[in-house]
Amino acid sequence: MSQAELDKLIRSNYEAGFSTTVDTETLPPGLSEEVIRFLSAKKEEPEWMLEWRLDSYRKWQEMPSPGWAHLHHDPIDFNKVSYYSKPKSLDDAPKSLDEVDPELLATYEKLGIPLHEQEMLAGVAVDVVFDSSSVFTTFKEKLWEAGVIFCSISEAIQNHPELIKKYLGSVVPKGDNFYAALNSAVFSDGSFVYIPKGVRCPMELSTYFRINEANTGQFERTLIIADEGSHVSYLEGCTAPQRDENQLHAAVVELVALPGAEIKYSTVQNWYPGDENGKGGIYNFVTKRGVAHDNSKISWTQVETGSAITWKYPSVILRGDNSIGEFYSVALTRHMQQADTGTKMIHLGKNTKSTIISKGISAGRSSNSYRGLVRISPRAENARNFTQCDSLLLGDTCGAHTFPYIESKNPSATIEHEATTSKVSDDQMFLCRQRGIDPEKAVSMIVNGFCKEVFKELPMEFAVEAGKLLEVSLEGAVG
């Protein structure tokens, strides 16, 4: 395919790039113990929570920011970020959708996330986080009947302190890494899920994250606990307005799969990626990790097309015997985007199994790296890993890199890793066009085909959305 055609294809618009005018209460930029105290007080948090945050903050202050990823950006001034922003209209938490600010509802409608229960896709409950605050959780009652707790993490701190105390930071400790420590200090809101023993969650759970305010950081914290023998599928979507400044997003997601439980966590991440000259966009530094106990399964599926910078390694600690970890990823970068993403599979238990399928697509002047770790500990008898890492390059000004770390200390383990690099070949394009398919559609078909193994892991509605997202990301001015 010619460079001109490619250029046309990768120059497209960010459809979620509008911003919303909502009266907000936003803390001036800057980070200090006072800010954390203010934030905690605003949320009327118990003393132990404040202490937890302050301890994290102190740890964070001692830590250097990580420099090992294949990413280049100016140092982030953490004092130029505002750590709290909340729409004023949420001051008294809405009891029903009628009480939610119509501007906010309109925002989510524009994003294709209708909050009105009757309009919603059957069987998907949604928690929505707008800047720092949880807006509303739908289908609460129905979930409550099944014993499922699905609420904002702020509510959980108030209403389920025993679960929070036990599990918050149990998978990603406060001082785990620079960005996790920062999140632990200042996390604003996020979702909390608890599935009781033996319960199959009656519907898909979903959270939409939206950064709206300029200069605001979003630090959401998600904690999902699947008790013994339970099952849950959780979807996460993200968007942000188109702004010239870089915005910081440093989230932490912790998953706990108790014996026999299964957690499926799917993400479609479409934060604003910046323009074609690299101006603006979200800096996305995310720590996602799950612990899988005996006979449990954790599956991460992600489709990432957004963010100026992505630093993200959804991981599974396969602690229990016979536990399973999966990672399915599509990461598309274009313009000046930089992604350093992958996974860690830490095999501790016997007969543990992990599968990694990573599809990287690079276009424009972007840089797309897969970084993965497969570690087999000495007692992980019969552990198995299979990894397939494929890169697709669109044009010759982008980069595609693969950094898989493989460490084995058990002779009965079997690890297989394969990686390939390819491009959309002229022959493929010609075959499609000879059959009457226009070049834009042809590229998007071929790229979708390249990603098929990952898309098939997504829940139906999300798979459609992911396919469209890729199409939009690759779409150019028609001509």
Add this chain to the structure above:
Amino acid sequence: MTLSASDLAIDLKTQALANARRHGSDGDALTDLEAASFPERKTERWKYTSLKALADGHLNAVANGEISQPLPALSEFVVTINNGQLQGSSLPAGVNLHHDAPVVNGLQTPFAAYNGAVCGQPVVLEVAANTRIEQPIHLQIQSASEAPAHCNPRVIVKLNAGAEATVIEHYHAEGQALTNAVTALITADNATLTHYRLQGEQANTLHIGTLIIDQQGVSKVDSYQLMTGNRLRRNDVRALVNKSGAELNMKGIFVVRDKSHVDNQLCVEHAVPNCQSDQNFRGLAGESGKAVFNGRIHIHPFASGTNAELSNKNLLLNPGAEINTKPELEIYNDDVKCAHGTTVGQLDAGQQFYLQSRGIPAAEAKRMLSLGFVNELLMALPDAAVTEWAQPWLEAELTHASPAGDAA
């Protein structure tokens, strides 16, 4: 007394600089060493290899022991370098040994910088243009020292246009010697080089080596790198495939046992269009051996039409052994064919059962299969003299590495 890794790094550098100044080193060599930093705990390229063995003071003394078990000659043409000093040579017509070393491109490690600052007389083997050397040239690089001490052999093999030669770079060390070697292979247009690197130094020795393959011309280089572990073995191999049409093949075998350690860091740089490289390495780790393999393919922006592949297969023979492998791709051009594959596993249970069902004891079956795993490469070596020497050597190592009677 135990030193922290960063204290050790500072110590090593101080010692290296003092040695270099005492040696009278100056100019670029000294500047390079001054600019070099020795690895610390967080240094990515040294993630799996600790230098704490060097705290024994290898850099404080120069190896000058007697070689008690010198290598047998594998060819009628031999160059012997003992403790870093040229001992003697017998060479065919068309090969000129001199000491007027060209600048070696692509050196990166602090140890290579140190070698450059103190090596003294590098050995340069230059093969005349359009000359075909039938017999291999056997480079015997030996060191010995009862107490911790080091030496710095530096060898440059240069094939002029149209030259064809086979070079066997063969290491042997005794006692507690540290061999800090730098080897460069430089090929001009239409040159054909077959290169062997045999590393079988004794258990308590250390080897830190840099190998540069600099394909300045449209040339073909086949490099076979066979090694066993010792207290510390670290190889930094960097290939610069620098002229369109050049072809590089690297194959290797590493076997670690006891508490031995091997760390191979390979990097193939494709900087120009239409070159080809293939890497195929097999590793076995038994007992408490630890093997590290890092194979990087780096395709620069203009290197369209590159065809580069890497395969690394490993066997972990028993609990206590360890393998860390990382095949890397760094690609800045879309018009390339690049792939890598890695496996870490155990001997095939079906094959093992098949042998046992024919009456072969479990331990013997394991040994046979381990040997089979490396034989594929070993049997394909183009020089029979090398195969004949290497086979019993690796076989002995493997017999040791397979746990006798353990039918896990």
Add this chain to the structure above:
Amino acid sequence: MLEIRDLHATVADKPILKGLNLTIKPGEVHAIMGPNGSGKSTLANVLAGRDNYAITGGEALFEGKSLAELEPEERAQAGLFLAFQYPVEIPGVSNMEFLKAALESVRTAQGKEEWDSVTLLRQARAACKQVNLDASFLKRGVNEGFSGGEKKRNEIMQMLLMEPKLALLDETDSGLDIDALQTVAKGVNSLRSPERGIVLVTHYQRLLDYIVPDFVHVLSNGQIIKSGGKELALELEKKGYGWLTGEEESA
């Protein structure tokens, strides 16, 4: 429907076609034969608009329109179909998905009614059956892991569905065993109609036993050096290409 006048074309800047003339009317079946390297496949690819295949002189008119001005997909929409000599694999894109996109584009452009998915599936299954291809191939990636024969039958299956006005078959017989050859021929014959032109590019006469052409042309060194009826193919089979290229030299 196809009018080629003094066509000159290059492949990657190397001249291959050097003044080729050919007229094809609706309902006709033409066979283009010739030794290796004579430019047969080049002709098919130039007509379909492959990259790097450039028209440097003369013209090729399809229903009065200059092909040179059309993008490959516009040529397909106009009703021109190329059955590839080496069909490429497109991993992950299912045959069905691919056909849907192709048929949507082409049928819309030709003002034919759009097929809903049920119709499409029914039609596709029927087409598969016609070329002895199991319907499960519709779910597989385009040509992904297909054998040589399966790829060729897949091409004919697509052709049956797309109902082109002019079909160019580029060495469709190469690499086929006799059964597959008959299947393919049956497929092609079923498309013969008074409105449709068919061009068979082939090296061997064998295919022409099953698809009997109205005209046979011999291509050599980028030009048609001899044209005749179906009996010309038999003559070529007997005498080889040498006598013709020789005749050309002495003429």
